[in-house]
Amino acid sequence: MEKTKDNRAWFLVIPVFVIVAFSAIIPLMTVVNYSVQDIFGPNERFFVGVEWFKEILHDERLHEALLRQFLFSGLVLLIEIPLGVAIALAMPKKGWAASLSLVLLALPLLIPWNVIGTIWIIFTRPDIGLLGATINGLGIDFDHTAAPLDAWITVMLMEVWHWTPLVVLLAYAGLQAIPDAFYQAASIDGASRWAVFRYIQLPKMRGVLTIAILLRFMDSFLIYAEPFVLTGGGPGNATTFLSIHLVKIAVGQFDLGPAAAFSIIYFLIVLLFSWLFYQALQNVGKGE
Amino acid sequence: MNLTFENVTKMVGGTPHLYTADFTLGRGLNVLIGPTLAGKTTLLRLMAGLDQPTRGRVLVNGRDMADVPVRKRNVAMVYQQFINYPSFTVYDNIASPLRRAGIGKAAIDRRVRETADLVQIGDLLDRLPAELSGGQQQRTAMARALVKDADLLLFDEPLVNLDYKLREELRAEMREIFARREAIVVYATTEPLEALLLGGAVVVLDQGRVLQTGPTVSVFHHPQSVRVGQVFSDPPMNLIDGVVANGAAMLGGGIRLPLIAHLSGLSEGRYMFGLRANHLSITQGSIDDVAVAATTELAEVNGSETFIHVGHHGTSWVVQEEGVYPLGLGRPIQVFVNPRHVFAFDGDGMLVAAPRRRAHGLNG
Incomplete structure (x- = not known):
């Protein structure tokens, strides 16, 4: 059978992608986001790298x-x-x-x-x-x-x-x-x-x-x-x-x-x- | 060596699974034939000693086995399902009955390899059952049964879960293996063809009753009753009522069969006539053939054969034809019956006249 290429097929994947994004990727990335910053308020945040990880591992x-x-x-x-x-x-x-x-x-x-x-x-x-x-x-x-x-x-x-x-x-x-x-x-x-x-x-x-x-x-x-x-x-x-x-x-x-x-x-x-x-x-x- | 059932009845929870079975099996192959629920497994379990009879006795060489526990009896059994120890290799599976018997290591090794070669799994000894095909798993189970020189070898429809190519192959091998054994081999099956291919002696079982015993081929050719004819024919024997009068048999729907060959001795009266599907044809084979007008109801193609179901005056017959016949349904068709192949049963369903057998095998 000959394979045909149709880029519209990607649309069919969108629902799955959206569900996985909201159920797993976005929450996980939010956590990653928090884990590398020091947040004081809505507009006050500093990038701290792996500082929190170091602190936690020595707790x-x-x-x-x-x-x-x-x-x-x-x-x-x-x-x-x-x-x-x-x-x-x-x-x-x-x-x-x-x-x-x-x-x-x-x-x-x-x-x-x-x-x-x-x-x-x-x-x-x-x-x-x-x-x-x-x-x-x-x-x-x-x-x-x-x-x-x-x-x-x-x-x-x-x-x-x-x-x-x-x-x-x-x-x-x-x-x-x-x-x-x-x-x-x-x-x-x-x-x-x-x-x-x-x-x-x-x-x-x-x-x-x-x-x-x-x-x-x-x-x-x-x-x-x-x-x-x-x-x-x-x-x-x-x-x-x-x-x-x-x-x-x-x-x-x-x-x-x-x-x-x-x-x-x-x-x-x-x-x-x-x-x-x-x-x-x-x-x-x-x-x- | 023999195994005798003496008026054995087996009740399970108030329902009888076996009624007063009374027969003797000798060494060599004994086929147990019967439709599903006939009581084949019940019979095998009684033989193995897994169950005890409710009434009656099971004797081996004249000795009552009632108080001999299963593991003291020298029995081996192969089942429909492929039963092996899942965590043992093929080698260890085959060796397990010998190890239990406390045989020396070198002797075990020799017998395991011999038996594995016999059932053609000599090159699979290091595998686990889960890594084998269905056929190889069943060969392993067979090797486990064969390795220990059991007096009683029981096979409970061992080939039903395999494809037909493998079944033919294994059946032929088993026949050879059985021939060389001293043991009493009991082989349960639902299939008349399998029974005939295996040969030996047969016990025909239906609804918990032993209907007939004897050499397989002669039971096939002389079914004592209508029911044996039904059980021991695939598709079941076609049946039709008829009356013998004025030198001819008049069958339902105005069929007139001349009383030739074995039918010539029939006295006047009512009979049940039986015809195996392979003896009916839609083409005329000989000048004795009687044509019957019928209607096609269904044509099943099965491999290289066709089973043509036809209706004739309210009864349904099956015609087995070599080759593939794509037939239209509800069409008129002529079916040919040869009086030489007709079984005659009396009013009680007992055999009165059976076709004479020709020299060659199964077509008699």
Whole structure:
């Protein structure tokens, strides 16, 4: 077939270009714009080059927040992925029980993020909260507003309760896609329950688990609303994760330049780690 | 070596999937033929020991298998889907049943390579299943089944998910491989042609009942009942009611068949006559042929054949013709019937007279 050249075809690309420009390029460039200038007022601005980036990279509190963030995301992955897979394996395969457990599991995913924080504030209150009062009633002193460790435990609990269902749903879908003949073949081979999991179910779930790990990493690395509502980043700075720190700089102190530089670094970190995870998971299982 | 089903009934959740199956299979190839939902997979699962009969007994060499667990039975199975361990190479996949059996490394290596060569994947041993074509994946699954010298080799429609070129190729290879095995091979299929090409013995299954057993070719030529004729013909056998009186068979719509050859012994009465599609023609083949006036309803071209559906006095027949016939629909057409090819069944649908077979193969 002969190719014809018609420059009017470019018009067809315009809608996409406009949408991408408004949704991604313009906001991003605005941030870049802020990150290289010192802005005092509408007509008072100075170009400062990479000054803000230097300042941010040497910020002690940012280092602490970053460390905290990695610890948090690491724990999230270590707990939610195995727990999610375990729950998916234990779930009924078909019938009304399967539908019921899916609906029950999906409930936390349907609650608005800020409401989650509020629910957990009430749930863990030492005086009237179901969990808080019970634990304190057992003689254990538990208060997430006072003790950093308690605050961490509470935030982790909330996060696991909120997001493990997503991992379960993905893993469950992966398991359901395995034809029954695989299990028959395994029982004819005399494979143990562990061998079935290790050599059939796990490799067959590789695709969905890659997605689950990427989603949970990105999401937990960007976490904001729930701990903000629950602890406000405290006590002290104990639960001040990156985005909470960022908002403190940008909105609390109105330091737009450093905040913008921070945002760009933040974005690059997420991008880099997502890519690393993706690459690693592509190779796992393939090379076995 | 033999496998016997003794009045085996299998109920699943209150619905019977198999009714009082009672038959014996010997070593060599046994084809299990039946339409979908006939109970083929149920039967295979019972043979493998994956399920237990609700009533009746499954015996191997006269021994009741009820309390022998699946992994203690020397069984191998190949499925419709290509079942291999996804994270194992072809080599490790084939070796897995042997490793479980605790065989020495050198012996495993020799047998894996032998079997891989047998199914022609000797050069793919380092690949992962995901890197293979469908045909190669199924060859790997077959190698896994063949490698361990199972007493019972079960194949559940292993070729349905492959294209027809590959199916023909694999079918021919399997036939050779089976011939050299000591095992009882059971091969489930829905296709009469596949059953005939594989040969061996056959078990005809329909709606959970075993209708007939025997050597494949003789069952094909002597279907005990109308239903066997239907299941073991593709397209299903054409059927027409008729009456034998005054030295001729009068079929619906005023067709008069002279009682020649095998039909000459028919006594007077009502019959059901059956005709395979390949024995109907739109051209006259011999002087015995009887012409029937019909109307074309549909012409399906299938490769180098055409299936011509014709209507005749409210019944629909299928005519199978070599070659491609672009026919107009709703046109009058003459269909030729040769009385020498007509099956006669009695009022209960049981075979009364079958065409005599000529010397050459499938056309009988």
